[in-house]
Amino acid sequence: MNSQPVTLYPSRQFKDNARAALADTELRGSLRSAMDFLMAKRSSAFPDTDELDALRTLGEAIRQRCLSRLPELLEQLEERLTANGVTVHWAETPAQANAIIHGLVAARNGTLMVKGKSMVSEEIELNHHLEAHGIQALESDMGEYIVQMAGEKPTHIIMPAIHKTKAQIARLFHEKLPDTPYTEDVDALIRIGRNALREAYLQADVGLSGVNFAVAETGTLCLVENEGNGRMCTTVPDLHIAITGIEKVVEKLEDVVPLYSLLTRSAIGQPITTYFNMISGPRRPGEKDGPREVHLVLLDNGRSQAYADQQLRKTLQCIRCGACMNHCPVYSRIGGHAYGTTYPGPIGEIISPHLLGLENTRDLPTASSLCGACGEVCPVRIPIPEMLMRLREESQRPAGEAVDHPLRGQGAAASTTEALAWRAWRRVYASPGTYRLFGWSATRLRALTPPTQAGWTQNHVPMTPAPKTLHELVREREARRKES
Amino acid sequence: MSARESILAKLRAAPKTALAHPDIAAHYQRFPFPDDPVGKLRHWARMMRSVKTEILWTDATHWPEALAEWADHRRPASLLLSDTPHGHQAAAALATRPTVPALRYFDSELDGWKEQLFHDVEAAFTRVRCGIAATGTLVLWPDAQEPRTMSLVPPIHIALFDTTTLHGDFHSAMHQENWAAGMPTNAVLVSGPSKTADIQLTLAYGAHGPRDLVVLAMLPDGISPAMLEEEGA
Numbered sequence: 061m062n063s064q065p066v067t068l069y070p071s072r073q074f075k076d077n078a079r080a081a082l083a084d085t086e087l088r089g090s091l092r093s094a095m096d097f098l099m100a101k102r103s104s105a106f107p108d109t110d111e112l113d114a115l116r117t118l119g120e121a122i123r124q125r126c127l128s129r130l131p132e133l134l135e136q137l138e139e140r141l142t143a144n145g146v147t148v149h150w151a152e153t154p155a156q157a158n159a160i161i162h163g164l165v166a167a168r169n170g171t172l173m174v175k176g177k178s179m180v181s182e183e184i185e186l187n188h189h190l191e192a193h194g195i196q197a198l199e200s201d202m203g204e205y206i207v208q209m210a211g212e213k214p215t216h217i218i219m220p221a222i223h224k225t226k227a228q229i230a231r232l233f234h235e236k237l238p239d240t241p242y243t244e245d246v247d248a249l250i251r252i253g254r255n256a257l258r259e260a261y262l263q264a265d266v267g268l269s270g271v272n273f274a275v276a277e278t279g280t281l282c283l284v285e286n287e288g289n290g291r292m293c294t295t296v297p298d299l300h301i302a303i304t305g306i307e308k309v310v311e312k313l314e315d316v317v318p319l320y321s322l323l324t325r326s327a328i329g330q331p332i333t334t335y336f337n338m339i340s341g342p343r344r345p346g347e348k349d350g351p352r353e354v355h356l357v358l359l360d361n362g363r364s365q366a367y368a369d370q371q372l373r374k375t376l377q378c379i380r381c382g383a384c385m386n387h388c389p390v391y392s393r394i395g396g397h398a399y400g401t402t403y404p405g406p407i408g409e410i411i412s413p414h415l416l417g418l419e420n421t422r423d424l425p426t427a428s429s430l431c432g433a434c435g436e437v438c439p440v441r442i443p444i445p446e447m448l449m450r451l452r453e454e455s456q457r458p459a460g461e462a463v464d465h466p467l468r469g470q471g472a473a474a475s476t477t478e479a480l481a482w483r484a485w486r487r488v489y490a491s492p493g494t495y496r497l498f499g500w501s502a503t504r505l506r507a508l509t510p511p512t513q514a515g516w517t518q519n520h521v522p523m524t525p526a527p528k529t530l531h532e533l534v535r536e537r538e539a540r541r542k543e544s
Numbered sequence: 545m546s547a548r549e550s551i552l553a554k555l556r557a558a559p560k561t562a563l564a565h566p567d568i569a570a571h572y573q574r575f576p577f578p579d580d581p582v583g584k585l586r587h588w589a590r591m592m593r594s595v596k597t598e599i600l601w602t603d604a605t606h607w608p609e610a611l612a613e614w615a616d617h618r619r620p621a622s623l624l625l626s627d628t629p630h631g632h633q634a635a636a637a638l639a640t641r642p643t644v645p646a647l648r649y650f651d652s653e654l655d656g657w658k659e660q661l662f663h664d665v666e667a668a669f670t671r672v673r674c675g676i677a678a679t680g681t682l683v684l685w686p687d688a689q690e691p692r693t694m695s696l697v698p699p700i701h702i703a704l705f706d707t708t709t710l711h712g713d714f715h716s717a718m719h720q721e722n723w724a725a726g727m728p729t730n731a732v733l734v735s736g737p738s739k740t741a742d743i744q745l746t747l748a749y750g751a752h753g754p755r756d757l758v759v760l761a762m763l764p765d766g767i768s769p770a771m772l773e774e775e776g777a
């Protein structure tokens with residue numbers, strides 16, 4: 061039998077997902093208090109606004125400089141890492157990345173992978189791929205571990221299990237882990253997770269991690285974390301595989317200093333995380349621990365599409381701090397699952413169209429009130445609202461129109477009715493006679509205004525024209541003035 | 545075309561803009577960490593304590609005693625040491641005490657005794673390369689003598705820190721020590737014992753790495769613990 065893999069795009073159902081999330085009062089409660097907490101923490105981490113402004117400007121300049129030299133820096137990174145004994149792989153698609161990683165694990169007959177936090181591994185759905193080949197991929201970040209055990213996906217890029225209450229987690233551990241009593245004590249819950257995972261580090265054949273910054277100058281992979289699971293995954297198993305998007309490369313070692321500070325303070329309001337782990341190679345002769353093999357997988361998956369356009373390239377400045385989510389009035393009401401994408405919130409709205417195509421993400425650029433909060437808090441000053449406007453434009457641009465940098469799924473949100481309406485609008489406004497006629501009939505026939513007006517009347521009262529046009533009112537006023 | 549060539553070709557075909565590398569050092573000169581040894585130490589200690597680090601003020605001569613006293617009080621069942629002069633000094637000081645933890649040196653490749661490290665070692669003692677005042681941080685530079693897992697796997701990590709190596713901020717540590725000239729296999733910044741807030745944003749220590757971090761902070765002549773613990777410190 062020929063079985064075709066079925067790909068589901070939950071991102072296509074954004075509007076339905078959002079409606080369901082809005083009705084979930086428990087979810088809304090946890091999100092609201094979590095977002096309030098994270099916003100307060102962030103602002104207290106930047107007491108000096110001059111310093112914050114200068115640091116954001118510096119962060120932006122570093123990221124833009126590194127992106128301006130992206131191809132050269134990737135080559136330099138590869139060369140330095142290779143010299144340090146790390147093998148570098150390149151993947152254009154998730155399928156290629158999965159095949160590379162599976163190949164490395166299979167080469168040592170591995171059956172258990174422990175995973176540090178890696179959004180890119182979620183992006184390529186690595187766990188499913190490995191499981192289909194009989195390899196267990198165990199998430200070891202506490203939040204990810206909980207979410208995986210619940211059979212869900214992370215709902216926030218920094219706090220994967222932010223939507224869950226401790227009672228829900230207590231029930232989950234009690235039901236899923238053998239001999240685990242029900243407890244809502246957070247210390248006890250963490251201890252349960254710690255003990256289970258420590259056995260896994262010991263047994264695992266391979267550790268997988270993401271990368272926060274890859275330094276071209278020295279061939280160093282930097283990982284930011286609090287828990288120590290990232291260090292475990294990159295230190296204890298004999299094989300370490302790191303995976304990252306091609307945009308994560310920075311030029312100099314000192315570039316990581318301001319970026320790291322912006323990251324931890326923006327993300328969770330901490331001056332620094334517990335660990336900043338800098339890996340520059342496998343175990344050297346004479347060293348007594350550490351993996352004997354280290355590999356880096358560099359993934360494109362649509363990033364080069366964003367890169368090709370100078371405006372959209374700014375999307376790639378992102379350091380994945382999650383601050384734009386925490387401050388987004390849409391995200392904080394619907395949470396991460398509704399977006400149906402690996403990256404939710406404002407950053408998800410601007411990066412997902414490149415990863416999945418506008419055909420699968422056409423509603424995401426509209427999931428914003430354009431209030432501007434995301435752009436204001438972004439530590440590397442990505443003008444997110446501007447990116448959203450541009451993506452809206454591209455999603456409406458007729459599919460056949462030739463442009464310099466066509467985006468995948470161009471015109472996905474274009475509708476014939478809308479196009480007709482705009483064409484009529486253009487006609488009316490281009491000729492004064494038609495315009496007057498239209499104005500006159502719209503005001504005189506206002507009683508006939510339809511009570512339901514497409515999407516508008518879902519949340520608003522119907523729009524009804526005034527009894528007279530503005531032109532008429534002004535004319536009347538002028539006439540009155542002359543008389544008096 | 546390979547994936548590598550194809551990705552690079554796409555990136556090269558994109559429009560180019562020449563941008564200068566920003567002056568990072570200038571930023572840290574504009575917002576420097578005040579260079580006063582006592583102020584730096586006070587701030588460092590306050591930051592480290594705010595994330596549950598225990599600091600024992602001592603000096604270059606008395607630290608073995610301070611370590612032994614800590615062990616008398618805390619009674620770790622076992623202690624992992626490095627085959628280094630300070631490792632041997634620690635062992636000698638502990639040997640004079642009424643109850644001595646089971647001592648073990650990290651003297652062979654981990655592969656042969658991984659299980660014991662995970663199950664039978666309660667504490668490990670290592671040296672620190674330098675410190676960072678602004679964020680309350682220790683910099684570890686593991687090597688063949690003091691491998692990476694020493695500061696990671698045992699539930700208690702005891703760190704020997706020469707406080708004269710305390711830098712103001714991360715940038716000056718990296719810059720003054722010229723890290724870019726040669727990075728070790730693994731270098732780690734450590735700011736407290738491992739922690740997580742992944743369950744309902746409630747902070748819990750002892751996530752996957754150490755539950756406790758104890759620093760034997762050696763003070764130079766001229767700085768006494770009293771100066772660091774004064775009112776307002």
Ligand code: SF4
Pocket residue numbers: 377378379380381382383384385406407434437438439440441442
């Ligand atoms: S877009 Fe900006 S605020 Fe959002 S995750 Fe990326 S760096 Fe953070």
